[in-house]
Amino acid sequence: MKAYQELTKEELLTLKAELNAAYEDAKGKGLKLDMSRGKPAVNQLDMAMDFLDAVNSQSAMKAEDGMDVRNYGGLDGIPEAKKLMADILEVKPENVIVCGNASLTIMYDTVSRAMTHGILGNTPWCKLDHVKFLCPVPGYDRHFGITEHFGIEMINVPMTPEGPDMDLVEKLVSEDPAIKGIWCVPKYSNPQGYSYSDETVRRFAALTPAAPDFRIFWDNAYAIHHLYDDRQDQLLEILSECEKAGHPDMVFEFCSTSKVSFAGSGIAAIASSKANLDDMKKSMTIQTIGYDKINQLRHVRYFKDINGIREHMKKHAAIMRPKFEAVLKVLDEELGGLGIGSWTKPNGGYFISFDAMDGCAKAIVAKCKEAGVTLTGAGATFPYKKDPKDSNIRIAPSFPTPEEMAMATDLFVLCVKMVSVDKLLENK
Amino acid sequence: MKAYQELTKEELLTLKAELNAAYEDAKGKGLKLDMSRGKPAVNQLDMAMDFLDAVNSQSAMKAEDGMDVRNYGGLDGIPEAKKLMADILEVKPENVIVCGNASLTIMYDTVSRAMTHGILGNTPWCKLDHVKFLCPVPGYDRHFGITEHFGIEMINVPMTPEGPDMDLVEKLVSEDPAIKGIWCVPKYSNPQGYSYSDETVRRFAALTPAAPDFRIFWDNAYAIHHLYDDRQDQLLEILSECEKAGHPDMVFEFCSTSKVSFAGSGIAAIASSKANLDDMKKSMTIQTIGYDKINQLRHVRYFKDINGIREHMKKHAAIMRPKFEAVLKVLDEELGGLGIGSWTKPNGGYFISFDAMDGCAKAIVAKCKEAGVTLTGAGATFPYKKDPKDSNIRIAPSFPTPEEMAMATDLFVLCVKMVSVDKLLENK
Numbered sequence: 022m023k024a025y026q027e028l029t030k031e032e033l034l035t036l037k038a039e040l041n042a043a044y045e046d047a048k049g050k051g052l053k054l055d056m057s058r059g060k061p062a063v064n065q066l067d068m069a070m071d072f073l074d075a076v077n078s079q080s081a082m083k084a085e086d087g088m089d090v091r092n093y094g095g096l097d098g099i100p101e102a103k104k105l106m107a108d109i110l111e112v113k114p115e116n117v118i119v120c121g122n123a124s125l126t127i128m129y130d131t132v133s134r135a136m137t138h139g140i141l142g143n144t145p146w147c148k149l150d151h152v153k154f155l156c157p158v159p160g161y162d163r164h165f166g167i168t169e170h171f172g173i174e175m176i177n178v179p180m181t182p183e184g185p186d187m188d189l190v191e192k193l194v195s196e197d198p199a200i201k202g203i204w205c206v207p208k209y210s211n212p213q214g215y216s217y218s219d220e221t222v223r224r225f226a227a228l229t230p231a232a233p234d235f236r237i238f239w240d241n242a243y244a245i246h247h248l249y250d251d252r253q254d255q256l257l258e259i260l261s262e263c264e265k266a267g268h269p270d271m272v273f274e275f276c277s278t279s280k281v282s283f284a285g286s287g288i289a290a291i292a293s294s295k296a297n298l299d300d301m302k303k304s305m306t307i308q309t310i311g312y313d314k315i316n317q318l319r320h321v322r323y324f325k326d327i328n329g330i331r332e333h334m335k336k337h338a339a340i341m342r343p344k345f346e347a348v349l350k351v352l353d354e355e356l357g358g359l360g361i362g363s364w365t366k367p368n369g370g371y372f373i374s375f376d377a378m379d380g381c382a383k384a385i386v387a388k389c390k391e392a393g394v395t396l397t398g399a400g401a402t403f404p405y406k407k408d409p410k411d412s413n414i415r416i417a418p419s420f421p422t423p424e425e426m427a428m429a430t431d432l433f434v435l436c437v438k439m440v441s442v443d444k445l446l447e448n449k
Numbered sequence: 450m451k452a453y454q455e456l457t458k459e460e461l462l463t464l465k466a467e468l469n470a471a472y473e474d475a476k477g478k479g480l481k482l483d484m485s486r487g488k489p490a491v492n493q494l495d496m497a498m499d500f501l502d503a504v505n506s507q508s509a510m511k512a513e514d515g516m517d518v519r520n521y522g523g524l525d526g527i528p529e530a531k532k533l534m535a536d537i538l539e540v541k542p543e544n545v546i547v548c549g550n551a552s553l554t555i556m557y558d559t560v561s562r563a564m565t566h567g568i569l570g571n572t573p574w575c576k577l578d579h580v581k582f583l584c585p586v587p588g589y590d591r592h593f594g595i596t597e598h599f600g601i602e603m604i605n606v607p608m609t610p611e612g613p614d615m616d617l618v619e620k621l622v623s624e625d626p627a628i629k630g631i632w633c634v635p636k637y638s639n640p641q642g643y644s645y646s647d648e649t650v651r652r653f654a655a656l657t658p659a660a661p662d663f664r665i666f667w668d669n670a671y672a673i674h675h676l677y678d679d680r681q682d683q684l685l686e687i688l689s690e691c692e693k694a695g696h697p698d699m700v701f702e703f704c705s706t707s708k709v710s711f712a713g714s715g716i717a718a719i720a721s722s723k724a725n726l727d728d729m730k731k732s733m734t735i736q737t738i739g740y741d742k743i744n745q746l747r748h749v750r751y752f753k754d755i756n757g758i759r760e761h762m763k764k765h766a767a768i769m770r771p772k773f774e775a776v777l778k779v780l781d782e783e784l785g786g787l788g789i790g791s792w793t794k795p796n797g798g799y800f801i802s803f804d805a806m807d808g809c810a811k812a813i814v815a816k817c818k819e820a821g822v823t824l825t826g827a828g829a830t831f832p833y834k835k836d837p838k839d840s841n842i843r844i845a846p847s848f849p850t851p852e853e854m855a856m857a858t859d860l861f862v863l864c865v866k867m868v869s870v871d872k873l874l875e876n877k
Contacts, residue, residue, distance in 0.1 A: 061520060063517065066519040066520060070507075071506045073505050073506050073743075074505050076501055077505065078498040078500075080501065082494075090713075090714075091494040091497075091711040092488055093707075095713075122737075123738065125736070125738060126737045129736040129737075136564075136565050137564050137565060137599060145575075147564070147576075163735075167735055279521075284520045285518075285521055285523075285738065285741060286519065286743040286744065304598065307557060307591075307595055307598045308554050308558070309554045311713050312550065313550045313713060315711060315713070315714040316714065
C-alpha cells in the first residue's frame with residue numbers, strides 16, 4: 022500500500038469518494054459499540070461469581086490477628102489483606118494500608134489532604150499561590166481530573182516507550198519548588214501500555230526535588246494485568262529504589278482489585294514509607310473508623326494469595342487478548358504503511374493508544390460517533406482535555422466482544438482514512 | 450438514702466473507708482470490661498450472618514434500572530438502595546446519594562470539600578480567616594474530631610432534653626457569618642439519648658444564618674435504633690421542614706447501616722436538596738467512579754424494605770434493652786437520692802449520659818480504669834476534649850453482656866461515690 026502522503030490530489034479525491042460510500046454503508050448498519058472506557062466485560066465478571074460465596078453465613082469471621090471483621094476498627098486493613106496487596110505491589114505489608122473500593126478515591130483523598138493539611142509538616146497546598154503537577158502525556162484522564170479539580174497547574178511531559186522524558190522531569194522537578202507531584206502509570210501505562218524501564222525507575226528514585234513535599238503518584242493500576250504468559254513487562258519496585266537512593270518518602274503508590282474481582286466492589290491500597298503512612302493516618306483516623314473488612318476478607322478467602330490472583334488474571338488475559346488482537350489485526354491490515362497513524366502494541370493493561378496525523382483526532386472520534394462507535398473523547402488523554410496536536414486517541418478494547426471490536430475497528434480505520442484524506446487535501 | 454451533701458465530715462470519712470475497702474475488693478476481681486465505644490455486641494453480629502448469603506454466586510446482578518452492579522458506574526447508588534436509605538430518613542430517593550461504608554467519611558468529605566471548594570459557589574472555607582461550628586454539648590467526639598482536624602473553631606451550645614439551646618443557636622447563627630455549621634445528632638443523641646422536639650426542628654428550619662453557606666450537619670445515626678416497641682421517639686423530618694420554611698439547602702443529613710447490618714461493612718447515605726447534591730457530585734465524580742454497588746444490593750436483597758429493617762432492629766433492641774436496663778437499675782439503686790450524679794434514660798440509641806458532681810468525671814474514669822473498667826475518656830463528649838465542668842461521662846452499654854454491664858456499673862457507682870466523697874471532703 023502506498024502512503025497517503027504520496028498520493029496525488031486526484032488519487033485522494035477518488036479515494037475520498039470510495040471512503041464516503043463505505044462510510045454511508047457503515048452508518049446504515051446501525052452499530053452501537055462502546056470502546057470508550059476500560060470497563061471489564063460481562064464474561065470477565067461472570068467468571069468471578071463464586072467470589073461472592075467466599076464469605077458466607079457459615080464463614081469464620083475473625084482476621085488473622087483475631088479481630089472480628091464484622092465490627093468497627095482496623096484502620097490499616099486486616100493483616101492478610103495487607104499481605105495480599107503488598108504482594109501485588111512487591112512491597113512489605115507494613116508499607117501498605119488497605120482502604121475502600123477505589124484507588125481513585127485514595128488518590129483524590131491524598132491530594133485533598135495535601136491541600137488542607139500538607140504533607141509531613143509542609144505548608145498545606147491550599148495556602149500556596151502556585152501548586153503544579155507534572156503530567157506525562159498521553160495519560161489517564163481521571164488523574165488529570167483530580168489535579169484540575171483542585172486548581173493545580175498541570176505541565177505536560179512527553180511519554181516515551183521507556184516512560185516519561187526523564188531529562189525534562191529531572192530539570193523541572195529540581196528547579197521549581199511549586200512542582201509538588203507527578204502522575205505516573207508505570208506499568209502498561211494508560212493509554213499507551215508502556216512500562217517504565219529500570220533506568221527510568223532509578224532516575225525517578227534519584228530525583229532531587231526543589232519541593233520537600235514533592236511526591237511521585239505511582240498508580241500501579243495494571244501491576245498484574247498481563248495479556249500474555251510469555252511476554253510480560255517487569256517493573257522495578259519503586260519504594261525500595263527510593264529507599265536505596267535516600268528518598269524513602271518520595272512515593273505514594275496505589276493499586277486496586279477493581280479489574281481483578283469486581284469493578285466498584287474491589288479493595289484498594291496505598292503503599293508508602295512509614296513516615297508517609299503515619300502522616301496520612303492522622304487524617305484517616307478522623308475520616309473513618311475503618312474500611313470494609315468483610316470485603317477484604319472476601320478477597321483473601323477467594324484468591325488465597327498472590328498465586329491465586331495470578332491464576333485468576335490468566336483467565337482475564339484469555340478474555341482480553343483476542344480483543345486486543347482483533348483491534349491490532351485490523352489496524353495492521355488496514356492502516357499499515359499508509360503513514361496516517363501509529364499505534365501501540367501493549368503486553369498488558371486495558372488500552373491501545375493511537376496517534377493520528379496532527380489535527381485529526383477530534384474529527385475521527387466525531388465521525389466514529391456519528392456511525393455508532395463511541396471512543397474516549399479526543400483530548401481526554403491530556404490535561405485540560407487539550408491535546409496540543411489533536412492526534413491521540415485512546416482505544417479501550419475490554420468491554421465489547423472480539424467480533425464487536427473487529428467491527429468497531431473496521432469503522433475506526435475507515436474514519437481515520439476519511440479524516441486523513443481530508444487533511445491531506447487541505448494542502449493540495 | 451441521705452444525700453452526700455448532708456453528711457458530716459465524720460460520716461464522710463467513715464464512708465470513705467468503707468468505699469476504699471470495697472474498691473480494693475473490686476480490684477482483686479481482675480475485671481476487664483469495656484464500655485467505652487458504641488460497638489455492636491457479638492450476638493448482634495451473629496444474628497445478621499445470613500446477610501452474607503443475600504448476594505451469592507447464583508444471584509441476579511442487575512439493579513432495578515438494569516445496571517450491572519458488578520461493573521463501574523452509578524455514582525448515586527442503585528435505585529433500590531436509594532429508596533431504602535430514603536425510607537430510613539423519611540425523605541425522597543431523589544434527595545439521597547448512597548455512598549461507601551461509613552457516614553463519618555461522608556461527613557469528613559463534606560467538610561473537606563467545603564474547605565477546598567466551598568458550598569454552592571461560596572468562598573472555600575480554607576480561604577477564610579475564621580470558620581466556626583456550633584457544637585451542642587455533650588456531643589459526639591468524632592464530629593468534634595472532624596472540625597478540630599480542619600482548624601474550625603468550635604463553640605459549645607448546651608443541650609437540653611428538647612435539643613440544643615435554640616435561643617443561643619438562633620442568636621449566634623444570625624449574628625456571626627463565620628459560623629458555617631452545627632453538628633446535630635437529632636434522634637437518641639450521642640451521648641444523652643435525647644430527641645429534638647418538633648419545636649426545635651422547626652426552629653432549626655427557620656434559622657436565618659448570617660452565612661449563606663451555613664449548613665446543619667444532621668447526623669441521623671439512630672433514626673431506627675429504638676430500644677422499646679412502645680416507647681419510641683419521633684423526629685420531625687428536617688428536609689421538608691427546611692423546604693417549607695424557604696431554606697431548602699440548609700441541611701446535610703447523614704445515616705448508615707453500620708449498626709443495622711455490620712459495622713464497617715454497611716452502607717452510608719447523605720440526604721439533601723437537589724442543589725446541594727448536584728454541587729457535591731461535581732467533586733464526587735472526580736473522587737470516585739462509584740461506591741460498592743454489590744454491597745448496596747446485598748442490603749436490599751437482605752432487608753427487602755424499610756419494614757424488613759424495622760423487624761431486624763427489633764432483634765437488636767431485644768439484645769440492647771437488657772444492657773441499658775442493667776445499667777439503669779444499678780444507677781437507680783446505688784446512686785438514687787445521693788445527690789452526686791444524674792443520668793439519662795433513653796428510649797433508643799447507643800448511650801447513657803452520666804453527669805457527676807463538677808470536677809469529678811476525670812477522677813471517676815481513672816478509678817474505673819485502674820480497676821479494669823474502660824469508659825469513654827472524660828471530656829471526650831466536648832470539643833477539644835475539654836469538659837468545662839469535668840462532669841460528663843458517656844456510658845456505652847452495647848458491647849458487654851448484661852451481666853458484665855451490671856458488674857461494670859457496680860464498679861462505676863463505687864468509683865462515683867469515692868470520688869464524690871473526696872470532693873465533698875475538700876470543703877469540709
